[in-house]
Amino acid sequence: MIRTFQTHRIRKQTELSSSLWSFRAAEGPFSGRTYPVTVPSCWESYPDFTDYRGVGIYTKPFDFPGGNLRLEFQGVSHTAEILLDGAPVGAHYNAYTPFEVIVPQVAAGSHLLEVRADNRFSEASALHVPNDYQSYGGISRGVAAEVLPDLWIRYVHITPVRAENGWTANLEIALENLSGRPLPASVRTEINGRTFDSGTVMAGEHQILKGSLLLDDVREWSMEEPNLYVAVTTLFCDGQPVDDLIERIGFREIRIRQKRILLNGRPVRIKGFCRHEDHPQFGCALPLEAIQYDLSVIRHLGANSVRTSHYPNDQLFLDLCDETGLLVWEENHARGLSEEQMRNPNFQRQCADCIQEMIAAHYNHPSIYIWGILNECASDSEYGKSCYEKQLAQIRALDPSRPRSFASCKFKTDICFGLPEVVSYNIYPEWYVDQPAGEYLEDLYQWVQTSSEGAGKPFLITETGAGAIYGYRTPTKVKWSEEYQAEALEHQMHAVLSNDNCSGIYLWQFADTRISREWFSFRPRTMNNKGVVDEYRRRKLAYDVVKRLFEGYGNYFEE
Ligand code: ADA
Numbered sequence: 001m002i003r004t005f006q007t008h009r010i011r012k013q014t015e016l017s018s019s020l021w022s023f024r025a026a027e028g029p030f031s032g033r034t035y036p037v038t039v040p041s042c043w044e045s046y047p048d049f050t051d052y053r054g055v056g057i058y059t060k061p062f063d064f065p066g067g068n069l070r071l072e073f074q075g076v077s078h079t080a081e082i083l084l085d086g087a088p089v090g091a092h093y094n095a096y097t098p099f100e101v102i103v104p105q106v107a108a109g110s111h112l113l114e115v116r117a118d119n120r121f122s123e124a125s126a127l128h129v130p131n132d133y134q135s136y137g138g139i140s141r142g143v144a145a146e147v148l149p150d151l152w153i154r155y156v157h158i159t160p161v162r163a164e165n166g167w168t169a170n171l172e173i174a175l176e177n178l179s180g181r182p183l184p185a186s187v188r189t190e191i192n193g194r195t196f197d198s199g200t201v202m203a204g205e206h207q208i209l210k211g212s213l214l215l216d217d218v219r220e221w222s223m224e225e226p227n228l229y230v231a232v233t234t235l236f237c238d239g240q241p242v243d244d245l246i247e248r249i250g251f252r253e254i255r256i257r258q259k260r261i262l263l264n265g266r267p268v269r270i271k272g273f274c275r276h277e278d279h280p281q282f283g284c285a286l287p288l289e290a291i292q293y294d295l296s297v298i299r300h301l302g303a304n305s306v307r308t309s310h311y312p313n314d315q316l317f318l319d320l321c322d323e324t325g326l327l328v329w330e331e332n333h334a335r336g337l338s339e340e341q342m343r344n345p346n347f348q349r350q351c352a353d354c355i356q357e358m359i360a361a362h363y364n365h366p367s368i369y370i371w372g373i374l375n376e377c378a379s380d381s382e383y384g385k386s387c388y389e390k391q392l393a394q395i396r397a398l399d400p401s402r403p404r405s406f407a408s409c410k411f412k413t414d415i416c417f418g419l420p421e422v423v424s425y426n427i428y429p430e431w432y433v434d435q436p437a438g439e440y441l442e443d444l445y446q447w448v449q450t451s452s453e454g455a456g457k458p459f460l461i462t463e464t465g466a467g468a469i470y471g472y473r474t475p476t477k478v479k480w481s482e483e484y485q486a487e488a489l490e491h492q493m494h495a496v497l498s499n500d501n502c503s504g505i506y507l508w509q510f511a512d513t514r515i516s517r518e519w520f521s522f523r524p525r526t527m528n529n530k531g532v533v534d535e536y537r538r539r540k541l542a543y544d545v546v547k548r549l550f551e552g553y554g555n556y557f558e559e
Helices: 288-301 317-325 346-361 382-398 437-451 480-497 542-551
Strands: 012-015 019-026 034-041 056-064 069-075 079-084 085-092 099-106 111-117 143-148 151-163 166-177 182-193 196-198 201-203 206-215 227-235 240-249 252-259 260-263 270-274 305-307 329-331 367-372 404-408 425-426 459-462 504-509
Touching: 034 056, 056 143, 069 079, 069 085, 069 111, 079 099, 085 099, 151 227, 166 182, 166 227, 182 206, 196 206, 201 206, 227 346, 260 367, 260 504, 270 329, 288 317, 305 504, 317 329, 317 346, 329 404, 346 367, 346 382, 382 404, 382 504, 404 459, 425 504, 437 459, 437 480, 480 504, 480 542
Parallel strands: 270 305, 270 504, 305 329, 329 367, 367 404, 404 425, 425 459, 459 504
Antiparallel strands: 012 143, 019 034, 019 056, 056 111, 069 099, 069 143, 079 085, 079 111, 151 166, 166 206, 182 196, 182 201, 182 227, 227 240, 252 260
């Protein structure tokens, strides 16, 4: 499954995932064998490969009607080489962003698609490094094959802007021309019965068209009422319809007013969870049902938001958040990289690609209210600051409509808070730091106000939490017991939620997650055990505490 709704009526799209492919490992004791596997999947879910780090080769025969072939990959973990009928046609780095491969003029008939996925760590990979989460291997998200006309729609970005009587939808439509000569093109976009017509242009290789639509009778998107609309864009060449793209949008407004984040003019209180794409059965390749299960548990816990720590998520997740009214903090891929790791020669390019691919693909999701970058990286050094500066500027250029932030762990030493609109901290009082949560938070907040460039900006706690091994209960309430976690979370949540200066809180984390064995640190089970549920989504004692506290606070601050 690629999306939860149909994105084309004219363009011929065939899903190649949601079916069996052949898999074999390039090396190791099982490399001589071929296995039938479903795609999407991670090879850690195949019984012979539960801990394989290497290259995996997937093949899939498919029929193609002939013409320009576009292959769309929602995610391959973490480095991909794509071959068609044995010839290399594309490559991509990063598990968590979509990419495409276009092969012009492919003959009609049967073809063989081969995907070589590689999840090894090396200097070539600056972002997938041994870390406090697992870098899985495999085709972890959906795959589709499309027939492209010579003139086609690459993307349609739609920005809702509140107008005096309703809303304006600002449109940016990107066309691509594969023919090598200018072609007469026009587009029509229809939203809720209103139509924008571009008029005819001679489209070159890359053509951007802009326009806007006034909509006085649409209902806004909110957490309580997540109203969605389809935007149908049709491309005409010489007056004939040749291509289309259906997007889904919501009319909502995000603004910053002093220390508040406003959603549709109301000061929103974030009550959220950090969530990894991780599951004992599926690895990072969660099917729709498992994603929606997580979201329904998150809702049951009284939360209204998810932070996609620490990478862009599958569009299926975002589609579900759009549909159910959950707010999303989406971030680029990076966790806890030191200055030395940020100096990896591939780091800047790989981050820039990740940001570009994330925003291009996810621009229209109303649930995304903020972009985050570089979780817990070197925001306390001048070199680090230059990277934060570049990445935040790149986001601003791609999307001026959403605020930006980064989750810092640099206690009273961060030098980057002048750059984003929202100041965010990950804090672990009563876990890593032996200090009462309220005291710790107040001290940090005062430092931000008096000694950083973040004074007066909205202030979010993007992580707080404590570890507990599921089932370990003891009246001594020692660390790693469920009792200790429940008590620590109660103190941490109370400190943040009762503090009028904090715009909200994300708990670390929703569920226990697997971490890479190369980075076991001091984590029992080689897992990050700070979940409010364990990896099988079984409730720990903290569950009811979290639910009570989240439900005790509304979605908005009183004005
Ligand atoms: C960090 C980090 C998380 C996780 C957490 C923890 O703040 O951002 O990925 O590692 O700490 O469990 O310590």
